[in-house]
Amino acid sequence: MDEGYLVTSMQRENLKSYLADEVSKIIQDKVEAVEECKLSQTLQRGCFSIFYNLKNLKLMPGVDKCHIQVIIILLxxxxxxxxxLIEFVEMSEWENYWKSQDEDVTCLAYHLKTVEISNCEGQENELEFVKFLLKNGRVLEKMTIFLSTDLEEQMKITQKVLAFPKASSSVAISFPKDNKTTSLF
Known part of the structure; x- marks a missing residue:
């Protein structure tokens, strides 16, 4: 493929006139083999396309219910x-809380081996999402969580996360002291 397409930034206000279906068609027509995808803003409505070749995904969502649901859709x-790789961004206001449901997410059952979460403050939605990944990640080998809280709060969060049920008996969960990502990609 000689041509490439780079989408540097899509702000919500720039997408007001597009329907998710139209954006999906554009992506399907222009992207043949997505292997790495980095998104900072996403749409709520449905799946764009099935990305069979996507191996690495970096997202920078908020931690409200809407953003967590979009992450599940993308998974x-x-x-x-x-x-x-999830880099949570600060949200000024929390919307509804997200509770995991029985979701059929193929990558969690068969392929997802590494998860890295940064800027985690231990909010309810963040912890529910971590719990969801651990509960459903059957082949998960490594989860790294960078906490952005004080030491006392880090201890509480660590204890909670380590107590979550895990689908993979061999998953290693780590909580590095500095809040810098290890750059999976």
Whole structure:
């Protein structure tokens, strides 16, 4: 493929006139083999396309219910995903809380081996999402969580996370002291 397409930034206000279906068609028509995908803003409505070749995914979502649901949608659209990097961004206001449901996410059952989460403050939605990944990540080998809280709060969060049920008996969960990502990609 000689041509490439780079989308540097898509702000919500720039997408007001587009429907998710139209954006999906544009992506399907222009992207043949997505292997790495980095998104900072996403759409709520449904899956864009199925990204069979996507192995690494970096997302920079908020931690409200809407953003967590979009992450789940993107995971469902990425059945062969092996590495997931989440950099939570600050949200000024929390919307509804997200509770995990029985979701059929293929990459969690068969391919996702590495998860890295940064800027984690131990908010309810963040912890529910971590719990969801651990509970469903059957082949998960490594989860790294960078906490951005004080030492006392880090201890509480660490204890909670380590007590979560795990689908993979061999998953290693680490909580590095500095809040710098290890750059999976």
């Amino acid at each position: 469902k659209c990425s059945p062969n995903l092996e590495a997931l």
